[in-house]
Amino acid sequence: MPSPGPCKPGSPARRQVIRSLLLCAALLCFFLLPPPASRPTPLYARRAREKCGMKTRSQTTPKPLNTVRLPPVESPRARPRPKPKPKPRPETRKKGALGDLRRPKKPPTAFFYFMEDFRKTFQVENPSVKAMQDVGKACGEKWNKMAFEEKVKYYDLATERRAEFEKAMAQYNKKKMNGELSEESE
Numbered sequence: 379m380p381s382p383g384p385c386k387p388g389s390p391a392r393r394q395v396i397r398s399l400l401l402c403a404a405l406l407c408f409f410l411l412p413p414p415a416s417r418p419t420p421l422y423a424r425r426a427r428e429k430c431g432m433k434t435r436s437q438t439t440p441k442p443l444n445t446v447r448l449p450p451v452e453s454p455r456a457r458p459r460p461k462p463k464p465k466p467r468p469e470t471r472k473k474g475a476l477g478d479l480r481r482p483k484k485p486p487t488a489f490f491y492f493m494e495d496f497r498k499t500f501q502v503e504n505p506s507v508k509a510m511q512d513v514g515k516a517c518g519e520k521w522n523k524m525a526f527e528e529k530v531k532y533y534d535l536a537t538e539r540r541a542e543f544e545k546a547m548a549q550y551n552k553k554k555m556n557g558e559l560s561e562e563s564e
Contacts, residue, residue, distance in 0.1 A: 482546040485539035488532040493517050 386392065496517045500507070507513060521529075 480550070482543055482550055485536065485543050488529065488536040489521055491535050492521055492529070492532045496520060 493514075497513055500513055500516060
């Protein structure tokens with residue numbers, strides 16, 4: 379009767395042989411396959427590949443790609459779009475006119491009244507500075523540093539002019555509603 383041998387199914391010897399074969403296969407894969415891009419190839423793996431005659435990626439030339447020409451596709455921009463209809467303009471406004479010239483002009487704010495005074499004194503003190511940008515920057519810095527008590531006179535002046543503007547605007551609107559201001563009598 380022949381002996382079944384040490385590698386019977388399920389025997390510890392057979393398990394040992396399978397483990398060693400798997401280990402050899404893993405080591406071969408480790409040495410012969412290229413590493414992932416995140417890890418550089420170790421020196422011992424490069425030497426193992428050189429012994430087997432394998433070429434690295436940098437030594438092989440890339441194969442040319444087979445390109446296929448597709449027919450041109452009509453883009454959505456190439457199609458003519460219908461032009462939107464222009465909005466009707468009000469007939470009261472003439473082309474080129476920027477508005478009613480008889481309408482009262484809005485008064486400046488308190489800062490601009492301060493800027494008028496400041497510009498005069500600043501030009502006397504600094505005759506070499508000609509750029510309006512520098513004058514405006516210095517004016518803004520001084521305005522921000524001023525106490526409220528110093529700004530009050532400019533705020534008062536601005537509120538007076540604003541009240542005058544409100545009265546003039548009320549008269550203008552009344553004349554416009556009555557038809558006293560017509561477009562033809564300019």
